[in-house]
Every structure is written in C-alpha cells, then in structure tokens.
Amino acid sequence: MIAIVGVGETIPLRVSPKDVRALCLEASLAAIADAGLECVDIDGIITDAGIMPASVPADWMAAQLGASLNFSGNLSYGGAGIVAAPMLAEMAIRSGRAKAVLFYFGVDWGSRPGGPYAFHDAYPAKKLFEKPYGFSAQPAYFGLWARRYMHEYGLSEDDLAELAIAQRANALRHGGGQIKKPLDRETYFTSRRIADPLRVADCCLITDGAGAYVMTSAERARDLRKQPVFVHGVGFASVPVSGDDVFTQPAPLLLTPAAAVASRQARERAGVAIGDVDFTEIYDCFSISCLMQIEDLGFCAKGEGAAFIRERGITIDGDLPVNTHGGLLSYSYRLGIEHMVEAVRQLRGESGAAQVTNARIGLVGGFSPPDYGVAVLGR
Amino acid sequence: MADEFRPYFDALARGILAFPRCGDCGRFHWYPMKLCPFCHGAGIGWEAVSGVASLFSWTIVRHDFDPAAIERYGLRAPYIVALLEFADAPGVRLISNLVEADPDALAIGMAVQALFPAHDGRVLFRPARVG
Numbered sequence: 396m397i398a399i400v401g402v403g404e405t406i407p408l409r410v411s412p413k414d415v416r417a418l419c420l421e422a423s424l425a426a427i428a429d430a431g432l433e434c435v436d437i438d439g440i441i442t443d444a445g446i447m448p449a450s451v452p453a454d455w456m457a458a459q460l461g462a463s464l465n466f467s468g469n470l471s472y473g474g475a476g477i478v479a480a481p482m483l484a485e486m487a488i489r490s491g492r493a494k495a496v497l498f499y500f501g502v503d504w505g506s507r508p509g510g511p512y513a514f515h516d517a518y519p520a521k522k523l524f525e526k527p528y529g530f531s532a533q534p535a536y537f538g539l540w541a542r543r544y545m546h547e548y549g550l551s552e553d554d555l556a557e558l559a560i561a562q563r564a565n566a567l568r569h570g571g572g573q574i575k576k577p578l579d580r581e582t583y584f585t586s587r588r589i590a591d592p593l594r595v596a597d598c599c600l601i602t603d604g605a606g607a608y609v610m611t612s613a614e615r616a617r618d619l620r621k622q623p624v625f626v627h628g629v630g631f632a633s634v635p636v637s638g639d640d641v642f643t644q645p646a647p648l649l650l651t652p653a654a655a656v657a658s659r660q661a662r663e664r665a666g667v668a669i670g671d672v673d674f675t676e677i678y679d680c681f682s683i684s685c686l687m688q689i690e691d692l693g694f695c696a697k698g699e700g701a702a703f704i705r706e707r708g709i710t711i712d713g714d715l716p717v718n719t720h721g722g723l724l725s726y727s728y729r730l731g732i733e734h735m736v737e738a739v740r741q742l743r744g745e746s747g748a749a750q751v752t753n754a755r756i757g758l759v760g761g762f763s764p765p766d767y768g769v770a771v772l773g774r
Numbered sequence: 775m776a777d778e779f780r781p782y783f784d785a786l787a788r789g790i791l792a793f794p795r796c797g798d799c800g801r802f803h804w805y806p807m808k809l810c811p812f813c814h815g816a817g818i819g820w821e822a823v824s825g826v827a828s829l830f831s832w833t834i835v836r837h838d839f840d841p842a843a844i845e846r847y848g849l850r851a852p853y854i855v856a857l858l859e860f861a862d863a864p865g866v867r868l869i870s871n872l873v874e875a876d877p878d879a880l881a882i883g884m885a886v887q888a889l890f891p892a893h894d895g896r897v898l899f900r901p902a903r904v905g
C-alpha cells in the first residue's frame with residue numbers, strides 16, 4: 396500500500412499575478428515540505444496527460460526541482476487523472492522503481508484568453524458540428540443534461556439550489572476558498588441564468604491556481620513528518636465514447652460515464668462499503684453533474700440524488716458531507732486537485748472549522764468525460 | 775476536414791440532411807467515424823432523412839461564450855441550442871439551433887423540422903407546423 400504524505404496548494408484566485416508554472420512549482424514545493432522531504436528525494440513525477448504536458452511539463456518540473464527521475468507518467472486529462480494518479484504511483488513504488496512520487500496540477504484559466512472554453516477546440520467533430528451552433532461551453536453541455544434530467548426524474552430548480560447552497564455553506568465554514576459571499580435561496584434565484592436551467596451559482600468558479608501531493612510507501616510514510624493518509628483503493632475506468640460524443644450521443648445520456656465502475660473498483664480494492672464512507676469530494680463542475688455523481692458513485696439510486704441531498708444532508712454536519720471545502724462550485728476550479736488536498740487534510744484532522752467529526756474514510760471522484768477516477772483514502 | 779465528415783456538408787449544400795449508416799449492420803452512428811463503431815464495417819453510406827425531428831433536450835444559452843460565433847453566425851445570446859433525435863435515423867442526436875420558437879412553449883418530445891436552404895454549413899430547425 397502507498398500513502399499520501401504531503402499536500403500543497405496555492406491560494407485560489409480568479410486572476411493570479413503568477414503564471415501557471417510558478418503556481419505549480421509553489422504547490423509542489425509546499426507538498427514536498429509538508430511531507431518533510433527534500434526536492435532531491437522526489438524520484439517519480441505524475442501529472443495529467445492532456446493539460447500539463449503543454450503548459451507545465453514534467454521535465455520542466457524535474458529540472459526546476461533538481462529531481463532525478465526513475466519514473467514518469469501521465470494519466471487522462473484533468474479530474475480523472477488527478478484522482479487516479481495514485482494507481483500509477485502504486486505500481487511504481489511497489490515494483491521498486493520509485494520511492495517518492497510527486498503529482499502536481501494547475502491551471503491559469505482565470506487569466507488565459509478563452510479560459511476553459513478553448514479546450515474543446517481539440518475535438519474535431521465538436522468543432523464542426525457543435526461550435527457553429529454556439530454549443531461550445533461547458534455550461535451549455537450541462538444545461539442540456541439538466542433539462543433532460545428534469546424531464547426524466549422530476550428534478551426541480553429548488554433541488555439544484557439546495558446543492559449549491561449546501562456547498563457554499565461548506566466553503567464559508569472552511570474559509571480558504573475563492574468566494575466569500577453567502578448563498579441563500581433568494582440570491583440563488585436572483586442570480587443570472589447562464590444556460591437554462593443553470594444559473595451562475597450552478598456553475599464552477601474560474602481559477603488561477605495549482606495543487607500537488609506526494610506519495611510514498613506506507614512503511615516509509617510512518618517515519619515522515621505528517622500523519623500518513625493511506626490510499627486504500629483506486630479506480631479508473633472509461634467508456635468507448637469519444638470526447639466528441641460524450642455530451643450528446645450516449646444512449647443513456649444521464650449516467651456519468653464510468654463513475655459506477657471506477658467507484659466499485661476502488662471500493663472493492665479498499666474493502667470499503669459505500670456506507671463506510673465518512674465524506675466525499677466530488678467533481679462538481681456543475682450542480683447537476685455533482686448530483687448525478689452522487690448517484691452514479693453508488694451513494695443512492697439513479698434519480699434519487701435530490702431526495703438524498705435533502706434527507707441525508709451534504710453539509711459538513713450532514714449525514715454525507717460532500718465537498719467539505721465548497722468544491723469547484725464554491726472553493727476553486729482546479730479540476731479536482733483541491734479535492735485530493737482537502738480529503739487528505741480531513742483525514743489528518745487539519746480542516747479546522749470545516750472538520751468532519753471522526754473522518755476515517757474519504758472517497759474522491761474525478762471526472763474527465765469519458766474517463767472517471769476514484770480514490771478511497773483513509774487514516 | 776477529415777474525410778468522414780465531408781459527405782455531411784456536401785449533402786447539406788444540395789439541400790439534403792443525411793447521416794452515416796453502415797452497409798453491413800445497417801445501424802446509424804453519429805458523429806461520423808472512419809469505421810462503423812458497432813461492427814467495424816468500412817462500407818458506410820449516407821442516408822437522407824425527412825428533416826422532421828423530436829426535441830430530446832434543449833438549453834437557452836444566455837452568455838456570449840464564443841466571440842467567433844457572434845462574428846461569423848450572428849449567434850448572440852440568448853439563443854436556443856437543441857439536441858434532436860430522428861425517427862428515420864435512430865442512434866443519431868444532432869445539435870442545432872431552434873428558431874421561430876417561443877422559449878416558454880418548448881417541451882421535450884415536441885416535433886421540429888429542418889429549415890432549408892442551409893447556409894454556411896448550418897441547418898437550423900423550427901417547431902413543426904401542425905397538420
């Protein structure tokens with residue numbers, strides 16, 4: 396088994412004076428220091444395969460750290476890779492190829508022209524068949540899903556409001572997030588519509604920032620500075636649907652692709668039942684996608700997400716705290732590296748006012764359609 | 775443009791809405807692929823449809839995300855993006871814009887029809903006339 400022994404992040408900002416390489420470096424140095432390691436101790440680096448190679452490649456990071464590598468890997472793009480990277484790290488560490496593996500990820504989508512929307516130009520069919528109709532930004536994709544979901548399962552705007560309000564409450568209690576304004580029903584319903592039925596409060600933030608974590612063997616972890624957080628199980632799955640097709644073509648459109656499979660893989664490897672999970676950090680790019688993942692990860696049946704949120708509660712004091720830092724909706728949008736950092740802090744008992752009482756098992760979900768990654772972490 | 779995408783636009787320029795259909799297994803697929811994604815057959819033909827579709831879902835985009843779409847197509851928010859299904863091409867879902875439509879009268883399953891001629895490689899839809 397491996398453990399996460401160090402975490403670091405930059406303060407999330409809409410626009411940072413630092414560029415994305417500086418942000419990733421700052422987060423990586425913080426994670427290495429948190430572990431009580433030196434830069435030269437890092438002998439493996441993992442990052443995502445889609446976004447970092449073009450902006451903050453691993454060779455640059457290794458050169459900046461002065462780290463000689465025996466292992467290097469890239470996985471998925473954004474969310475799924477951020478969460479499932481311990482799968483690669485475990486292979487490297489267990490086989491003796493690497494001793495201390497760094498994962499880092501960062502974005503400058505707050506300051507970069509085009510922000511997150513330019514990303515989808517990489518898909519040739521989307522560019523030809525969707526962009527000419529103004530269907531080129533994530534809020535429109537998820538607005539379409541939300542409308543269909545309302546039709547099939549009877550979801551209301553009130554249900555979406557409930558989720559967004561709960562996460563904002565978590566964010567304010569945590570205090571480290573990008574947004575400090577409270578959110579109640581009135582502010583939700585007067586907030587601007589972006590892509591019906593989604594409003595501003597249903598959409599993730601836009602952020603300049605980075606995060607990082609360091610992994611090593613469970614044995615070595617016990618001798619390091621901080622209480623280790625063990626990687627009990629990782630899941631990674633994908634479905635045979637291209638990135639061009641994933642928002643429009645799958646026959647059952649309202650299933651988060653691969654989430655159920657990745658969740659089952661991770662929980663089986665961990666020997667953890669869904670009911671054993673004390674809190675979860677979910678890739679909440681939109682309120683609707685968070686609600687769908689609560690279902691698809693196995694916390695409740697399909698179509699029952701809204702009832703689950705209302706009846707069980709997803710705030711820090713709720714039955715299943717979801718996104719204890721406020722998530723991508725209310726903390727920052729760094730595609731889920733903040734979720735891994737927050738889960739580790741919760742399991743160490745470092746989350747202060749946002750601490751979940753007796754947090755032993757956390758489940759983190761990362762979404763990069765059509766890929767999905769799940770990590771089950773524990774103390 | 776990739777070879778598998780071209781026949782769609784060629785047909786559209788002739789006033790025909792057509793989708794790829796496998797000559798081996800007979801299934802439609804979308805978006806166009808190099809081989810049939812179901813049986814890997816290479817003999818993919820293009821089959822014309824009537825242009826009548828049903829509304830699978832929609833969203834009203836109220837924020838101008840894409841300056842290029844405004845400049846080239848005059849697509850200034852708000853506009854309706856529709857995801858459409860075709861009874862005569864099962865398995866295809868097409869993205870388009872719904873025009874001449876009352877946003878408050880939209881309903882999933884409602885019938886819409888293609889508007890020809892197509893301009894600049896785009897085919898728009900409007901609610902189908904009853905009767």
Ligand SMILES: [Zn+2]
Pocket residue numbers: 796797798799800801810811812813814815
């Ligand atoms: Zn076929």
